[in-house]
Amino acid sequence: MTTKRSITSLEVFLQSFFKDEKKLLLANYPGLTLHRLRDDIKLHAFLNGVDSEELFDFPYIPYHSNPITLFFEKLKLGVPLEYITGYAYFYRSLYKVTPDVLIPRSETEILVELATLEIQKNYSNRTCRLIDVGTGSGIIALTLMMEDFATLEVVASDISEEALILAQENLFNLHYTISAKHSVKFIKSDRLKDIEGNFDIILSNPPYIKRLLDRGSVHHQVLSxxxxxxxxxxxxxxxxxxxxxxxxxxxxxxQDGLSLIEGHELYLEGLAEKAIKIGFSKVEVIKDYTGRNRFLRLKK
Ligand SMILES: C[S@@+](CC[C@H](N)C(=O)[O-])C[C@H]1O[C@@H](n2cnc3c(N)ncnc32)[C@H](O)[C@@H]1O
Incomplete structure (x- = not known):
């Protein structure tokens, strides 16, 4: 006996997938909407050579090597959407991401905005030497290089070689949006240990979760x-x-420089006290848009 399988459009398949797997999807992707899923499938299809306005009206045939089938399989496993498509949005651009780097978080956009204000205010007529410590995919350094308020001499550093390779790939992909007046060097270093020279702006979104104490509060998808x-x-x-x-x-x-460091809401007040003891004269804890302590602003 043969069973008759009806062929449906991708849209119909997606809607029933979303309905059937809702519990599992929301456990792995809090707040996920059908709309977001549709956008990511579109991006995934585009990156796999399928660029069609009618994608969702086409019949969907779930053969194994169909890129859309692979998308749904990874989704069921709980792989972050950004690692499935290989891309993440940050500020106004799309960055390549792999499991070697953190997926950009929206709160880091505040750090970029604070740095942009400083650059606009103080460096419109002089070059600003800036470092992004722990650059990961390069989002902080490269986003600032896309602005045109000043000439930037940038160092993007990381302890991870894989991250530095990816950050350079993102520079290559986005170079047409970056003015040739800026320069950037990628350097492997533990914090500032192998970095030469002084800076006007030191930025960092370093690792800041305590491995044992805070592990329980980290979402299982992030941990995995x-x-x-x-x-x-x-x-x-x-x-x-x-x-x-x-x-x-x-x-x-x-002497007139500025450092902005992203950090853990529970530890920033304590770290601010340490910064004062070290000699910084202006130390401020800045909140993110959810009202949580998120950044340290340090001046000498
Ligand atoms: C929280 S991620 C931030 C990545 C990226 N800047 C962002 O905001 O998405 C921290 C980055 O710091 C790097 N890192 C970890 N330990 C480091 C160290 N001791 N020195 C320099 N970079 C380090 C990691 O490899 C990672 O890329």
Whole structure:
């Protein structure tokens, strides 16, 4: 006996998939909407050579090597959407991401905005030397290079070689949006240890979650798929890691320079006290849009 399989459009398949798998999808992708899923499928299809306005009206045949089938299979496993498509939006651009780098978070856009204000205010008529420590996919450094308020001499550093390779790929992909007046160097370094010279602006979104104490509060999808190195620091050396970092920031920051560091809502007040002890005269904790402590603003 043969069973008759009806052929449906991708839209019909997607809607019933979303309905049938809703519980599993929302456990892995909090707040996921059908609209977002449709956009990501469109992006995924486009990146796999299927660029069609009528994609969702076409019959969907779930053969194994169909890129859309692979998309649905990864979705069922709970792979982050950005690692499925290989791309993530940050600020106004699309960045390539792999499991070697953190998926950009929206709160980091605030750090970029704060840095942009500083550049606009103080560097319209002089070159600004800037470093992004722990650049990952390069989002902070490259987003700032897309602005045109000043000439930037940028260093993008990371302890991970894989991250640096990806950041350079993103520079290549986005180079047409970046003015030739800016320059950038990619350097492998533990914080500022192998970095030469001084800076006007030192930016960093470092790993800031305590490996043991905070593990329970991290979403299981983040734990399963995002790189440990981008997320966690050892509990026992957490404070000393930041103290050493702040000391080197103090040494490498020009007298009228500014440092902005993203951090954990629970520890930023304590880290602010450490920064004051190290010698920074203006230390401010800045909140994100959810009202949580999120950044340190340090001036000498
Ligand atoms: C939270 S992720 C931030 C990535 C990217 N800047 C962003 O905002 O999405 C932290 C980054 O710091 C890097 N990192 C971890 N330890 C480091 C260290 N000791 N020195 C320099 N970079 C480090 C990781 O490889 C990772 O790319």
């Amino acid at each position: 798929y995002e790189p440990e190195m981008a997320l966690f620091l050892d509990d026992e050396s957490y404070d000393i890691w930041f103290e050493d970092f702040f000391k080197s920031i103090y040494q490498k920051l020009n």
